[in-house]
Amino acid sequence: MDLAAASLAPLPGGHSGQTFLAEVAGERSVVRVYAESGPRGAAAAEVDAALLRLVRGLLPVPEVLELRRADPASGMPALLVTSYLPGVRCDLLLPDLDETGRRALGTRLGVLVADLGGMPQLGDGPFVDADLRVGTWERPEGLPELVADTRPELVAVADDAQALLDTVTRRVLVHGDLTPGNLLVDPDTLAVTGLVDWELAHAGHPFADLGSLLRFERDPVLTTAVLQGYAARRGTDPATALALAGAADLVALVELASRPGRHPDAERAERLLRAVARAGDPGAWTDPG
Incomplete structure (x- = not known):
């Protein structure tokens, strides 16, 4: 070019x-x-x-x-x-969708996340070269170790979350930032036309991307459709998938909340972490604003 x-x-x-x-x-x-x-x-x-x-x-x-x-x-x-991929950013499109549209799009998003979570990897860590060799994390590997020094209020919930995550031992390709802002959607058909920004992709837990997608989203219509789409592809009970997604997303929430300055998503992550600590539940919810 x-x-x-x-x-x-x-x-x-x-x-x-x-x-x-x-x-x-x-x-x-x-x-x-x-x-x-x-x-x-x-x-x-x-x-x-x-x-x-x-x-x-x-x-x-x-x-x-x-x-x-x-x-x-x-x-x-x-x-x-x-x-160049066509489409409208999902986060910009969602507020304009009616219930039927949110249900249809949610189902498609659940299938996409399930397909991504079906691409196996042999290890857990960042990709280090063009051969997609998997390296090692510089951060602590376990949730309890990650929060022990900086967020002691989360240690108990991190212990429970890690125990739940350990029930799933396989590792897959993780996009690492699968949020509505990184998804493109055809506004007429609601087909997903693009998944972009792979800069944080790594080998990791199968439910990490589901956690990213639902991190700031609790619209019951959309969330239910996402979980049902995921279940149709992977066979995971929706309630179990949601619990695993919340546990898997704790690492990303902690790292997001630690961003310097007044980054909007960092502030939203901080509010969610406070709710998690109060409830003792990684799936706890408060409107992050």
């Missing part, structure tokens, strides 16, 4: 790179610039490309069009060019 001839406009989203909508001769694509050091370091672009190639055809993800590795000599950062 000739980036010099492309018209570039910033796109929202992303954690470690800058993302742009590119257009050349009427053809659209998405360009991600890896100018900053993220959790995957220098391998970030290659890992992202490998993940998209791995799941394309199984999940609605963009096609990798071009990968340019960083050139330290010239100071050029790595670039990843992918196809």
Whole structure:
């Protein structure tokens, strides 16, 4: 792709790179610039490309069009060019859907999460290179160890959550940020057209992505449909799936709440963690605002 001839406009989203909508001769694509050091370091672009190639055809993800590795000599950062996916962000679409629409979309989201949770991995940890080798976490592996020093009020509930999580021993491909903001939906058919921003993907617990999806969402119509869609694919009782999802999402909630500054999602995570601590239940709920 000739980036010099492309018209570039910033796109929202992303954690470690800058993302742009590119257009050349009427053809659209998405360009991600890896100018900053993220959790995957220098391998970030290659890992992202490998993940998209791995799941394309199984999940609605963009096609990798071009990968340019960083050139330290010239100071050029790595670039990843992918196809442009149509659709409206799910978080923007949901408030306008009626009950029938929320039920239909929820079912589709449950199936998508179940499909992702069926892609097995041999270990648990971050992806470290283009071969998608699994490394080791720098953080403590268990929930009780994670919260012991910084959030002692959560130790008891973390013990119970870890015991529940340990009943499921397999490991799968986890998107790591499967929230409505990273999902694209056709507003007419409500088909899921895209799952984007794979920067936090890793090998982990099968219910982690279900926890991410339902983290700030408790609309009964949507939640029930998600759990029923998941159950239809995986056979897991909806109540059990919801309990496992809440337990699996505790790690992400703790890390999200620790973000510096007044990040809106960090404040929402903090409010949820306080509710969890008060109730002694990882599935406890309060309106996070």
